[in-house]
């Protein structure tokens with residue numbers, strides 16, 4: 001199954017921020033890094049892919065046997081956008097009740113999903129936090145909580161926006177570990193936007209480079225720390 005983005009444009013009022021995007025995303029269990037300077041359009045592209053923002057023109061198509069399903073219908077159930085910062089979950093709900101709430105939104109069986117949620121909480125060393133309200137967590141705990149929720153829901157596509165910001169060193173290791181685990185478990189595609197070269201090179205199997213709303217390069221393989229930095233400088237070299 002594949003998502004095909006075709007000639008997609010997105011504006012905020014008069015300001016165009018995505019230009020004629022053409023990109024195919026295969027829903028295998030690989031992790032793709034979305035890389036680009038501040039303001040390049042990474043979050044916007046991920047929000048469009050999650051169905052919470054609509055493009056102004058162009059199409060997103062599901063290349064699937066079930067051709068009757070519109071992308072937006074599929075995306076609202078099968079994707080989850082985890083925003084940067086502290087806005088991922090509902091403030092006055094505990095982490096486990098957030099999971100229950102999101103199960104309702106995504107049509108996931110809460111009772112069946114709970115044991116997986118608990119095992120992921122253990123892997124992320126968050127089992128002591130699952131009954132704490134989201135607004136009583138630290139910044140880094142909130143990020144880990146939103147990530148745990150996304151992984152436990154098992155949505156087919158997870159869109160992670162700067163997931164390692166504000167994580168302490170242990171939590172960064174936990175993040176890399178669980179992201180690598182998702183590849184072995186096999187059913188979740190992850191698109192991760194990040195400026196963290198260490199995270200990207202530890203987990204990504206490929207990259208999409210975006211500059212000023214244009215996709216300018218793709219790499220279909222992992223990269224070493226040094227290679228990614230070199231590619232970044234080649235791709236985003238300032239002209240003039």
Ligand SMILES: Nc1ncnc2c1ncn2[C@@H]1O[C@H](COP(=O)(O)OP(=O)(O)OP(=O)(O)O)[C@@H](O)[C@H]1O
Pocket residue numbers: 012015017036037038039040041042043044045
């Ligand atoms: N709600 C909005 N209204 C108007 N302009 C917006 C809005 N959100 C983003 N933009 C603009 O769209 C452009 C792309 O922003 P976006 O957040 O997608 O970039 P980004 O690549 O994720 O950046 P960063 O790495 O800094 O998070 C920027 O110029 C930004 O100022």
